[in-house]
Amino acid sequence: xxxxxxxxxxxxxxxxxxxxxxxxxxxxxxxxxxxxxxxxxxxxxxxxxxxxxxxxxxxxxxxxxxxxxxxxxxxxxxxxxxxxxxxxxxxxxxxxxxxxxxxxxxxxxxxxxxxxxxxxxxxxxxxxxxxxxxxxxxxxxxxxxxxxxxxxxxxxxxxxxxxxxxxxxxxxxxxxxxxxxxxxxxxxxxxxxxxxxxxxxxxxxxxxxxxxxxxxxxxxxxxxxxxxxxxxxxxxxxxxxxxxxxxxxxxxxxxxxxxxxxxxxxxxxxxxxxxxxxxxxxxxxxxxxxxxxxxxxxxxxxxxxxxxxxxxxxxxxxxxxxxxxxxxxxxxxxxxxxxxxxxxxxxxxxxxxxxxxxxxxxxxxxxxxxxxxxxxxxxxxxxxxxxxxxxxxxxx
Amino acid sequence: xxxxxxxxxxxxxxxxxxxxxxxxxxxxxxxxxxxxxxxxxxxxxxxxxxxxxxxxxxxxxxxxxxxxxxxxxxxxxxxxxxxxxxxxxxxxxxxxxxxxxxxxxxxxxxxxxxxxxxxxxxxxxxxxxxxxxxxxxxxxxxxxxxxxxxxxxxxxxxxxxxxxxxxxxxxxxxxxxxxxxxxxxxxxxxxxxxxxxxxxxxxxxxxxxxxxxxxxxxxxxxxxxxxxxxxxxxxxxxxxxxxxxxxxxxxxxxxxxxxxxxxxxxxxxxxxxxxxxxxxxxxxxxxxxxxxxxxxxxxxxxxxxxxxxxxxxxxxxx
Numbered sequence: 001x002x003x004x005x006x007x008x009x010x011x012x013x014x015x016x017x018x019x020x021x022x023x024x025x026x027x028x029x030x031x032x033x034x035x036x037x038x039x040x041x042x043x044x045x046x047x048x049x050x051x052x053x054x055x056x057x058x059x060x061x062x063x064x065x066x067x068x069x070x071x072x073x074x075x076x077x078x079x080x081x082x083x084x085x086x087x088x089x090x091x092x093x094x095x096x097x098x099x100x101x102x103x104x105x106x107x108x109x110x111x112x113x114x115x116x117x118x119x120x121x122x123x124x125x126x127x128x129x130x131x132x133x134x135x136x137x138x139x140x141x142x143x144x145x146x147x148x149x150x151x152x153x154x155x156x157x158x159x160x161x162x163x164x165x166x167x168x169x170x171x172x173x174x175x176x177x178x179x180x181x182x183x184x185x186x187x188x189x190x191x192x193x194x195x196x197x198x199x200x201x202x203x204x205x206x207x208x209x210x211x212x213x214x215x216x217x218x219x220x221x222x223x224x225x226x227x228x229x230x231x232x233x234x235x236x237x238x239x240x241x242x243x244x245x246x247x248x249x250x251x252x253x254x255x256x257x258x259x260x261x262x263x264x265x266x267x268x269x270x271x272x273x274x275x276x277x278x279x280x281x282x283x284x285x286x287x288x289x290x291x292x293x294x295x296x297x298x299x300x301x302x303x304x305x306x307x308x309x310x311x312x313x314x315x316x317x318x319x320x321x322x323x324x325x326x327x328x329x330x331x332x333x334x335x336x337x338x339x340x341x342x343x344x345x346x347x348x349x350x351x352x353x354x355x356x357x358x359x360x361x362x363x364x365x366x367x368x369x370x371x372x373x374x375x376x377x378x379x380x381x382x383x384x385x386x387x388x389x390x391x392x393x394x395x396x
Numbered sequence: 397x398x399x400x401x402x403x404x405x406x407x408x409x410x411x412x413x414x415x416x417x418x419x420x421x422x423x424x425x426x427x428x429x430x431x432x433x434x435x436x437x438x439x440x441x442x443x444x445x446x447x448x449x450x451x452x453x454x455x456x457x458x459x460x461x462x463x464x465x466x467x468x469x470x471x472x473x474x475x476x477x478x479x480x481x482x483x484x485x486x487x488x489x490x491x492x493x494x495x496x497x498x499x500x501x502x503x504x505x506x507x508x509x510x511x512x513x514x515x516x517x518x519x520x521x522x523x524x525x526x527x528x529x530x531x532x533x534x535x536x537x538x539x540x541x542x543x544x545x546x547x548x549x550x551x552x553x554x555x556x557x558x559x560x561x562x563x564x565x566x567x568x569x570x571x572x573x574x575x576x577x578x579x580x581x582x583x584x585x586x587x588x589x590x591x592x593x594x595x596x597x598x599x600x601x602x603x604x605x606x607x608x609x610x611x612x613x614x615x616x617x618x619x620x621x622x623x624x625x626x627x628x629x630x631x632x633x634x635x636x637x638x639x640x641x642x643x644x645x646x647x648x649x650x651x652x653x654x655x656x657x658x659x660x661x662x663x664x665x666x667x668x669x670x671x672x673x674x675x676x677x678x679x680x681x682x683x684x685x686x687x688x689x690x691x692x693x694x695x696x697x698x699x700x701x702x703x704x705x706x707x708x709x710x711x712x713x714x
Contacts, residue, residue: 068479
């Protein structure tokens with residue numbers, strides 16, 4: 001049996017990593033994910049795990065060493081945030097292109113400038129096309145559960161693709177929550193042994209890793225890689241079910257909250273979903289048919305399944321914790337809106353940017369979103385397709 | 397050292413069919429490295445930085461490498477090999493291998509002196525077991541001869557070209573060996589494929605150290621430097637005989653100069669056959685050659701004095 005613990009999201013990630021006990025971790029400290037490698041280093045120092053910890057001099061080297069270690073043949077993990085994730089950028093594409101099932105805990109944080117160490121999704125959303133599987137967690141429990149599942153998903157022979165598990169900087173990473181820590185043995189049984197396909201350290205069968213591909217081969221490589229990433233969708237579902245069967249918490253591609261008959265729907269990812277659920281409970285008590293579609297798997301994006309869940313909605317608001325940066329809306333908005341184009345619904349859909357650089361998002365802000373959705377349905381008019389929550393002054 | 401005919405029978409780590417330019421010394425150096433390695437005793441695993449050698453030897457669906465080999469990017473051969481070596485420690489500890497494996501990172505000056513310097517410094521400081529070999533061809537040759545911090549004073553490159561009012565690179569080379577030395581690693585040396593016995597001795601010594609080691613090897617580039625393909629080894633020899641490229645090693649801080657030319661040739665002997673220095677011989681540019689000679693002499697004198705001094709680390713008595 002697992003046990004209830006009161007620990008932070010970072011500690012949840014660190015405990016998952018301790019139980020997974022990867023062969024190699026290469027990591028570099030950056031707020032707010034620093035406590036992950038720190039806690040792991042202490043676990044190693046106390047003999048609670050025997051991972052080889054490579055304390056590199058930068059995140060670029062962290063991901064480079066992870067790639068080297070994974071190609072050498074073994075289970076490899078790391079953790080980072082924001083600018084560190086950005087410094088890895090080049091290597092993120094290389095990790096996925098080389099089909100190395102590295103698992104990374106990302107504590108999502110704002111990118112400079114201005115410098116800001118607090119939570120938002122600028123980092124992971126910027127990296128959404130690096131070819132990694134992206135799982136986004138709402139709270140510590142999910143961060144813990146997702147990291148364990150990510151190992152099994154990434155290492156699946158049809159997938160062989162690196163995976164990141166995001167949690168929100170500070171909102172989750174530095175908040176003490178009560179969550180269930182499973183038994184070490186059961187976690188180890190669940191993830192099983194990893195058998196690398198072409199380990200470099202098998203010197204009897206020398207393999208060339210990372211050859212370059214000219215125009216007559218590059219395209220096929222990238223499309224094979226895409227196949228692996230797309231195949232991850234079914235594996236995420238399968239592993240989520242298996243995880244539930246063993247530990248009692250089932251996971252799908254996404255989570256719905258009072259969505260079945262919902263007329264006013266928010267689509268969001270991360271810790272804001274907790275606040276949103278509370279607001280929905282209150283609205284439901286007052287007879288308002290409010291609901292939430294919570295994104296769990298962002299890459300590969302399960303567009304069909306997500307669009308199908310939104311068919312009862314009369315108006316939809318998508319919350320992005322990142323600036324649209326010149327696009328029609330935030331990445332979640334544009335992808336949800338695009339997914340809906342192939343379905344029957346023509347429900348109005350609006351976009352909010354919220355929580356940038358750790359800006360607080362309170363129930364009253366979520367409530368205002370539902371108020372706007374009601375007004376849109378009542379008047380049949382969308383006044384603003386894009387707006388901001390809790391921004392100083394009005395966005396025009 | 398083994399006899400030449402014995403060396404010729406050794407298993408090659410790099411095989412023919414690669415696409416290096418005719419007269420390129422990357423392959424010559426690498427074959428000397430593998431000839432030196434005691435491959436009866438241990439296996440070699442290689443990480444390569446992006447560059448001429450990498451693109452010429454690892455082109456999908458072919459490979460010229462007969463040993464496990466990895467390339468990931470330009471600036472990170474040292475951090476990539478760090479990861480490979482870390483995993484090796486795990487395999488050893490968990491009994492997944494009983495093999496003795498030695499690790500080599502290969503890069504050129506761009507990937508070493510410049511963009512890869514941070515990763516190299518970090519990997520040496522962490523003390524991984526690896527030999528880092530910089531095949532120094534004095535510029536970014538893979539992208540077409542752009543200046544690097546290893547480009548010599550006066551050298552004309554495509555980003556430090558000789559022109560109507562400029563004379564090529566205005567700064568002297570970075571003294572990478574001294575910088576690497578500052579990490580106080582057990583063994584660092586400079587070598588040349590022209591003096592192959594010396595190069596091989598250095599490789600063998602370096603591979604026997606259980607920790608980071610560094611070799612700086614001159615890699616004459618026929619296209620970038622502008623000399624006929626058959627002359628690469630001659631150019632390397634001239635670099636050695638003019639003391640442009642001193643052969644020396646530093647073991648625990650103690651320097652030994654491995655080769656002192658009986659007659660130190662003037663730098664013009666080295667500069668003359670290379671197109672990149674042709675402009676230095678134009679009338680009115682004599683002062684540039686004098687400056688080049690001055691820089692070479694200063695460095696050589698400094699090395700001689702250091703050797704004479706004979707100090708090393710770890711000699712303080714209690």
